[in-house]
Structures are given as structure tokens and as C-alpha cells.
Amino acid sequence: MALSEIGNRDSQARSRELAAFRAALTAWLxxxxxxxxxxxxxxxxxxxxxxxxxxxxSILFDAGWMQQGWPERxxxxxxxxxxxxxxxxxxxxxxxxxPGLYSLIEVLAPTLIDFAPPELAAEVVPRLLSGAEMWxxxxxxxxxxxxxxxxxxxxxxxxxxANASTWxxxxxxxxxxxxxxxxxxxxxxxxxxxxxxxRGITAFFVDMNTPGISVxxxxxxxxxxxxxxxxFDDVEVPAERMLGKLNGGWAVAMSILPYERSSCFWQRxxxxxxxxxxxVDLAPADDRSAEILGNAFLALYALRARSRATQHRLDGxxxxxxxxxxxxxxxxxxxxxxxxxxxxxxPGVIETDDSPAGQVWRSEYLYSRAATIYGGTxxxxxxxxxRRLLExxxxx
Amino acid sequence: xxDASERALLEETVRKAVAxxxxxxxxxxxxxxxxxxxxxxxxxxxxxxxxxDIVFGALGHANATATILDDVVAxxxxxxxxxxxxxxxPRFGAWDPPGRIERGRLRAHGLASxxxxxARELLLVCGDATQVCVEIVPIADAEIGPVxxxxxxAGFRAVRVERGxxxxxxxxxxxxxxxxxxxxxxxxxxxxxxxRAMLALARSHALERxxxxxxxxxxQAVRHRLADALxxxxxxxxxxxAAGDEPNPDTAALAKACxxxxxxxxxxxxxxxxxxxxxxTEHAFARFLRRTLLLEGIFGCADDLLLSIGRRLxxxxxxxxxxxx
Numbered sequence: 036m037a038l039s040e041i042g043n044r045d046s047q048a049r050s051r052e053l054a055a056f057r058a059a060l061t062a063w064l065x066x067x068x069x070x071x072x073x074x075x076x077x078x079x080x081x082x083x084x085x086x087x088x089x090x091x092x093s094i095l096f097d098a099g100w101m102q103q104g105w106p107e108r109x110x111x112x113x114x115x116x117x118x119x120x121x122x123x124x125x126x127x128x129x130x131x132x133x134p135g136l137y138s139l140i141e142v143l144a145p146t147l148i149d150f151a152p153p154e155l156a157a158e159v160v161p162r163l164l165s166g167a168e169m170w171x172x173x174x175x176x177x178x179x180x181x182x183x184x185x186x187x188x189x190x191x192x193x194x195x196x197a198n199a200s201t202w203x204x205x206x207x208x209x210x211x212x213x214x215x216x217x218x219x220x221x222x223x224x225x226x227x228x229x230x231x232x233x234r235g236i237t238a239f240f241v242d243m244n245t246p247g248i249s250v251x252x253x254x255x256x257x258x259x260x261x262x263x264x265x266x267f268d269d270v271e272v273p274a275e276r277m278l279g280k281l282n283g284g285w286a287v288a289m290s291i292l293p294y295e296r297s298s299c300f301w302q303r304x305x306x307x308x309x310x311x312x313x314x315v316d317l318a319p320a321d322d323r324s325a326e327i328l329g330n331a332f333l334a335l336y337a338l339r340a341r342s343r344a345t346q347h348r349l350d351g352x353x354x355x356x357x358x359x360x361x362x363x364x365x366x367x368x369x370x371x372x373x374x375x376x377x378x379x380x381x382p383g384v385i386e387t388d389d390s391p392a393g394q395v396w397r398s399e400y401l402y403s404r405a406a407t408i409y410g411g412t413x414x415x416x417x418x419x420x421x422r423r424l425l426e427x428x429x430x431x
Numbered sequence: 432x433x434d435a436s437e438r439a440l441l442e443e444t445v446r447k448a449v450a451x452x453x454x455x456x457x458x459x460x461x462x463x464x465x466x467x468x469x470x471x472x473x474x475x476x477x478x479x480x481x482x483x484d485i486v487f488g489a490l491g492h493a494n495a496t497a498t499i500l501d502d503v504v505a506x507x508x509x510x511x512x513x514x515x516x517x518x519x520x521p522r523f524g525a526w527d528p529p530g531r532i533e534r535g536r537l538r539a540h541g542l543a544s545x546x547x548x549x550a551r552e553l554l555l556v557c558g559d560a561t562q563v564c565v566e567i568v569p570i571a572d573a574e575i576g577p578v579x580x581x582x583x584x585a586g587f588r589a590v591r592v593e594r595g596x597x598x599x600x601x602x603x604x605x606x607x608x609x610x611x612x613x614x615x616x617x618x619x620x621x622x623x624x625x626x627r628a629m630l631a632l633a634r635s636h637a638l639e640r641x642x643x644x645x646x647x648x649x650x651q652a653v654r655h656r657l658a659d660a661l662x663x664x665x666x667x668x669x670x671x672x673a674a675g676d677e678p679n680p681d682t683a684a685l686a687k688a689c690x691x692x693x694x695x696x697x698x699x700x701x702x703x704x705x706x707x708x709x710x711x712t713e714h715a716f717a718r719f720l721r722r723t724l725l726l727e728g729i730f731g732c733a734d735d736l737l738l739s740i741g742r743r744l745x746x747x748x749x750x751x752x753x754x755x756x
Contacts (some may be wrong), residue, residue: 053756117756301756312750320745322738329741333692336685336753337666340673343756364662414651420661421654425634431649 046347049115057121060100064125070094071131077391078398081259085169085216088132092166095122101164109148109160117350120298124305134306135402136261138299139212142291143170146221150278150287151240159219159240171243173208173222173265174288180210181415183223183288184233188267190224192274196281202239204247204270210409214250214263217243223284236284240276247271257401295410296359297346300366304339307373310399311335314373318380331376334369341365357423360416367406367413374403433478441481445469446489453495462490462497463546467514471499475506479613480675487617491624494718496586498546500729503617505554507610508565508602517543517550517570519590523728524735526611530557530566530592537566537596542729545586547575555592556607557599563607564599568592582721612683615730616674619683619690622726623671626664626697629719633657633701636708647704656700663696673754681753684736691733694723 064071071091075083095101104118105111123141127134144163147156162168179186188206192199204224214220220241227235241248247270252260279287311331318324345362349355377396378385384393385400407413421427433441445466452465466486475482483503490497502512504520519529520542530539539555547553552567574591577583634657637648647653670689674682698720702709709716727733744750 050756057755121756308750308752315744315750316748318745322742325741325745326734326738327741328744329688329737329739332740332744332750333685333688333737337670337689339752339754341666341669343754344669344672346756358665361662361665364658365666414655417655417658418651420658421648425654425657425661427634427637427648427654427657428646429649430651430654431645 045351049117049347049350052115053117053121056103056118057125060121060125063098063100064129067094067098068129071126071129073131078394081261084133084136085213088136089166089169091126091131092164095126096161096165105144105160105164106148108153109144109156110164111160115350116294116298117346120301120346123298123302127302128305128309130309134299134302136213138295138302139170139172140164141294141298141302142172143221145294146238146278146287146291147240149290150238152275155240155275162218168218169213169216170219170221171211171214171217171265173211173214173220173241175210176207177209181412184236184285186223186225186236187229188222188224190226190237190239190272193271196226200274202272202274202277204239204241204267204272206267208265208267209253210262211250211265212262214243214265215252215260219243220265221278221287223288226284227282231282233285235282236288237281238278238284238287239272240278241270241272245270245272255402256404257398259398292359293349293355296355296362297342297349300338300342300362301346303366303370304335304342307335307370308339310377311373314377314380324380327376327379331369331373334365334372338362338365338369357419360411360419360424363411363416364413364420367416370403370406374400433481438481438485441474442485442489445485446492449486449489449495449497450493453493462495463499463514466497466499472502472512475502475512479506480678483613483617483620484671484675487620488624488627491621491626491722492628494625494628494715494722496545496584498544498586500614500617501544501546501554503613504610507613508554508556508606510554510565510567514546515549515551516567517547517553519543519553519555519573519592520614520729524732526731528556528558528563528607530555531559532557532564532596532599535596537568537592537594537599539590539592541590542578543575543588543590545588547573547588547590553590553592556610557596558604558607561604562601563604564601565606566596566599568594580725582718582725584718585722585725587725608680611730612678612680615683615687616671616678618726618729619667619671619674619686622690622694622723623664623667625719625723625726626660626667626693629697629701629716629723630657630660630664632714632716632719633660633704633709636705653704656704660697660700663693667693677754681751684731684740685753687731688733688736688740691727691736694727695733698723 073087092101100122102112104114104116107113123137126132144160147160163170176186176188190202190204193201220243222239222241224237226237247268249266250263252263254260341362385397448465448469449462452462501518504518505512519539521529522541529541550570553570553573554567557564572592572594576589578587578589637653638646640647667689670686674686705716708714
């Protein structure tokens with residue numbers, strides 16, 4: 036509790052600034068709704084969803100919104116990162132884009148800003164923000180899921196590691212979201228000995244059209260092919276595409292956490308509020324519905340309260356750490372509770388409704404089952420909480 | 432508003448004082464006396480947020496018994512609180528005004544803190560959703576019975592009043608809502624303090640208790656229960672912080688509902704980790720469990736609050752954001 040009080044006056048000033056930003060943004064989005072809304076018929080294909088997201092980003096970039104909250108040295112307009120959180124939440128809440136796809140910006144652009152050579156960051160970040168490019172994140176491997184530090188995709192220098200101008204990559208990634216649409220990939224590779232774990236990992240920014248890369252989309256449980264396997268066969272990458280230091284890739288991977296656990300979560304919360312609203316619009320006005328909705332609303336509200344405090348702490352200069360595993364558990368629980376509520380209140384919709392709206396509910400319900408798996412499983416989060424927050428020592 | 436360092440100092444002072452007072456049983460509610468000496472009523476007036484958060488949190492953490500919820504409710508109703516004025520609370524699980532005036536007769540029943548045993552007067556609220564009035568009656572007009580129940584140490588009494596209606600002071604209907612909201616936040620802070628204490632007890636036990644040749648804290652099943660308990664406590668504390676930032680009846684109701692849910696989660700996991708010893712009265716856990724079972728019903732249990740919130744969502748067909756960044 037004490038933490039949430041620190042910098043309280045600053046955070047109140049920030050809240051006022053954000054309220055003004057939100058009001059201006061809302062007015063602008065209202066005025067441009069027809070331009071921004073999806074043009075495909077529901078439920079739409081993944082191709083259509085991706086094209087819609089890039090179109091929305093481009094409109095928002097042209098109007099100057101997309102640059103808000105990003106540093107000026109990468110073409111941004113400065114200001115608190117919470118401005119871009121507000122933007123992401125507004126467009127997710129209005130169904131202009133899928134928050135899962137959109138939030139990739141938050142897990143990729145900060146990496147480039149913090150770890151790429153400045154000229155490279157200045158060149159490519161605006162392309163991501165404006166929708167001119169899509170990027171993906173090559174972290175997980177068939178043998179490295181929860182245990183990311185065991186990854187094996189290998190990068191070998193052509194010559195001496197200190198002076199090599201080219202690195203050659205061989206190996207495989209998996210669960211790489213939107214790889215088939217991407218121009219670039221933030222890739223984690225093994226550069227130390229096989230057993231060097233987190234000390235022997237290096238990150239690269241790889242062009243996806245480099246010879247030797249092949250992408251094989253995987254069909255998810257909801258029928259979409261959002262993620263893919265990516266194979267690297269003697270892929271040559273220039274040394275200046277190294278992100279961070281040689282064998283410093285773990286720091287690159289960990290640096291994503293504060294953005295993933297703040298901005299991305301707030302966007303997800305906005306999206307979940309919009310789904311609960313949709314459910315409240317459809318639910319029969321009886322006490323069975325009221326009870327289920329009341330419980331789902333509490334899960335979502337408590338998450339919102341938690342995430343709000345987390346973001347004000349980040350904004351006040353606190354380095355986020357293992358305590359965000361609590362936010363992660365709450366977001367996963369709230370998402371599954373919300374979609375369980377859909378299934379309980381709208382009988383047969385998930386299971387048998389083939390109307391466009393039914394297809395959307397079904398796809399989202401099935402996708403929500405992944406909330407306790409991606410971004411670190413529920414079990415990994417609980418172990419972090421036990422070890423780092425409760426200081427229970429290591430497990431057996 | 433007080434700054435972070437003042438707040439930390441105040442919290443430490445109150446925690447120590449409450450813990451010391453409640454560790455020396457006997458005497459007439461010594462915790463109340465200690466709090467009065469520390470300037471409780473001034474704090475309630477000058478910094479209500481800290482009064483609820485720090486003082487009720489400390490009560491929960493020490494499982495201390497005090498009667499200051501009466502002051503919180505009286506103050507929210509616009510009546511200056513004093514130590515000889517007790518307040519009639521709604522009966523267990525309810526949150527409507529405890530009194531009714533019908534055909535010139537005042538009838539009321541509900542719960543009251545231990546203050547009612549020594550107070551000179553009793554404040555009671557009569558009315559319904561539209562018309563509310565406050566009446567202060569001599570304590571002699573109240574029929575006061577003990578409540579043993581699940582937690583006799585909490586000192587609650589069952590109180591019944593029936594008399595001719597005197598000069599009741601009409602108040603804005605919102606005043607009762609405000610009183611309920613303040614009461615809910617106070618009780619929820621107390622529950623949060625209890626949850627922290629239960630978790631600390633279970634954590635220590637998990638680190639010290641050896642089975643199969645190692646501390647049970649090494650077993651993942653135990654670790655995950657305690658992790659879930661921490662998630663529940665922190666969710667509650669976030670809901671309480673939000674209710675402090677945006678004080679209104681809705682955020683207070685959600686904080687109280689969250690308190691009920693979190694108390695069940697935390698007590699269930701902690702009791703399971705404590706296993707045999709947590710099932711005995713030798714261990715402090717039992718007292719916390721009993722107290723939180725009782726506190727959940729003050730100003731509404733989680734199930735009833737959430738049903739009521741769900742009905743509102745349906746009748747308004749709207750999911751309110753309530754808090755923004």
C-alpha cells in the first residue's frame with residue numbers, strides 16, 4: 036500500500052493531464068469513426084484483421100496520435116508513455132483493432148529504442164508505428180517455452196566474435212505471432228555455450244526477407260493462424276543488427292516486461308470491458324445473470340484498480356519487477372472469468388451459434404483459454420510470486 | 432493530505448500502539464483508549480482516508496477489538512462522533528437503515544459494537560431509500576443482548592429499540608449511502624489487515640514446518656496456495672486504494688465485495704497450509720478466521736453485494752469504468 040502513495044501528488048497531476056488527452060482523443064475518434072471502423076463483414080479473416088490494424092495505425096499516424104508518448108529521437112512527440120496506453124485502450128475498446136495484435140507495438144518498439152543503434156531505431160520505429168511494417172518476436176522454441184533461458188537457436192560469428200561483420204543463424208522458433216505478415220523479427224539466439232543459459236543469449240533485429248528464413252503458420256484452437264513456426268537455415272545477419280551487447284540478450288528480453296505488464300494490460304482491460312458491456316446488453320434481466328455479471332465485473336474492476344496503480348508507479352519512476360506477476364495472474368483470471376460468464380449467460384452461443392456474432396464469441400472464448408498460458412504460464416507466475424515476493428526460497 | 436514519510440511514520444506508530452494494546456487483554460477496550468490518545472478523532476476529521484486505511488488496517492493486522500467504526504458512521508452522517516455515542520449498525524449481511532418509523536413508533540434492530548455497553552446515547556438511522564432521518568436516543572431505551580456467535584471477542588451486541596418517535600433529524604438520503612460507503616471501506620481495510628496477518632502466519636509456518644525432510648515451502652502445491660493468497664490480498668488493497676482515490680458508494684461497495692472474496696480465498700489457503708496447528712486454538716490463525724467471518728457481514732456480504740451490483744449493471748445496461756488512469 037505504501038508504494039501506491041509514493042508520488043501521489045505527481046500521479047494526480049498526471050491523471051488530470053491524461054483526462055484532458057482522453058477527452059481530446061475521444062472527440063477526435065468520434066468524429067472519425069466511419070473512417071476507422073472495420074470495413075470487413077464480421078467475423079472477418081486474420082488477413083482482414085491485420086490489414087485493418089495497419090490501416091488504423093496509418094490513419095492515427097497521419098493525424099499525429101500514434102506518435103504520442105514515444106521519444107522524439109524515434110519520430111515520436113514525447114510525453115508520458117501513458118498517452119500511448121490511453122490511445123491503445125481507446126481503439127481496443129472501440130473494436131478498431133484486436134488488442135492482442137496491436138499490443139505487439141509495446142513489446143517490440145521499446146526494445147529497438149533501448150537497445151538498437153540510434154540511427155536504426157530512428158529509421159524503423161516510425162515504420163512500425165505508421166503501419167508501414169509489421170514485426171514479430173522470435174523468443175519461444177519447441178524446447179524453450181516457460182524455460183526461455185534454455186533456447187538453442189544458434190548465432191555464430193563469421194570470424195572473431197568481436198569484429199565479425201556477419202552472424203549466421205540456424206534453428207527454429209515457435210508461437211511467433213504474425214510471423215507470416217512481418218517484415219522484421221526481434222530474435223533471441225544462443226551465442227554462448229549450450230549450457231550458458233541466460234548468460235549466453237544475444238538478440239538480433241532480423242529482416243524476414245533474408246534468404247534462409249521460412250515461416251509455417253500454425254492453426255490455433257479457434258481456427259485462426261495467428262502464430263507460426265519460423266525456421267532459420269544459414270541466415271546471415273549483419274553485426275550492426277545486434278540489439279544490446281553480445282551475450283546481453285537476456286536483458287533485452289527482460290526489458291519488455293514493464294511495457295507488456297502495463298500498457299498492454301490496460302489495452303486488454305479496455306477490450307474486456309467492451310466485451311462485458313456487450314454481454315450486459317444481451318443478458319436476460321434475471322438474478323442468475325446478475326450474479327454471474329457481478330462476479331465477472333469485480334474480477335475486471337479489481338484488475339483495473341491494480342493495473343492503474345502499477346502504471347502510476349512506472350510513471351513515477353519505479354522499476355517494475357516481479358510484483359507484476361500479480362497483474363499477470365489477475366488479467367488471466369479476469370479474462371477467463373469474463374468469457375466463462377459469456378458461456379454461462381448465453382447458452383448455446385459458443386457451442387452452436389453460426390451467426391457472425393456467434394462466430395466472434397466462439398473465437399474469442401477459445402482464445403481466452405490461452406490467457407493462463409502465453410506471456411508466462413499461470414504456474415510460472417505463481418512460482419515467481421512464491422520465490423520473489425513471498426520469499427519462500429526455491430522450489431524443490 | 433499527508434506525504435509519504437508522514438504516512439509511514441503514522442502507520443508505524445498506530446500499528447505498534449494497537450499491537451501493544453491488544454496484546455494486554457483485560458481493561459475496558461484499551462485499544463479505543465490508545466487510539467483516542469493518539470488523536471483518532473482528529474485524524475478522522477483531518478485525514479479520513481488515512482484514518483480508514485492506517486487505523487482499520489492496524490486493527491485487522493493485530494486482530495484488535497475497537498469500537499471506532501461507530502465514529503466513522505456518525506461522522507459520515509454529520510453527527511460529531513464522541514466516545515459516549517454508540518451507533519446502531521444494520522443486522523448481519525444487511526445495509527439498509529436499521530430503523531423504521533411507522534405510525535409514530537420507532538422500531539429498530541441491528542448490531543452494535545461493544546461501545547453500546549458503556550455509551551450514554553445511541554445514534555440510529557431510520558428510513559428507506561427515499562427518506563432518511565437520524566435519531567439519538569438514550570441508551571436506556573435500547574434492549575441490548577450479547578452476541579457470542581463465531582467471534583465473541585469482537586464484542587458485538589444485538590440491539591433492539593422500540594419507542595415513540597421523537598424529534599428525528601431528517602438527513603439527505605445520500606448521507607446514509609455515504610455512511611455505508613465509509614463503513615464498508617473501514618471494514619474492508621480491517622479485513623485486508625487480517626488477510627496480511629493470516630498470510631504472514633502461513634508463510635512462517637511453511638518455512639519452518641519440516642515434512643519429508645524439508646520445509647513444506649519447497650512443495651509447489653503449498654507455494655501456489657500462498658501465491659494465490661497474495662494475489663487476493665493485493666487485489667483487495669488495489670480496490671481499496673482506488674476507493675480512496677475515487678471515493679463514492681460504487682467503489683466502496685466493490686472494495687467491500689472484494690474484501691469478502693479475498694478473505695475467503697486467503698483464509699482457505701492459509702488454513703490448508705497451516706493444516707493441523709491452524710485447526711487449534713493454540714495458533715493465532717483461528718482468531719483471524721473467526722473475525723473475518725464476522726466482518727464479512729458488516730454492511731453486506733460479498734455474494735449479496737455482487738448480486739446487487741449485477742442487478743444494477745442489468746437495469747442500466749451499462750458497465751461503468753469507475754476509475755481512469
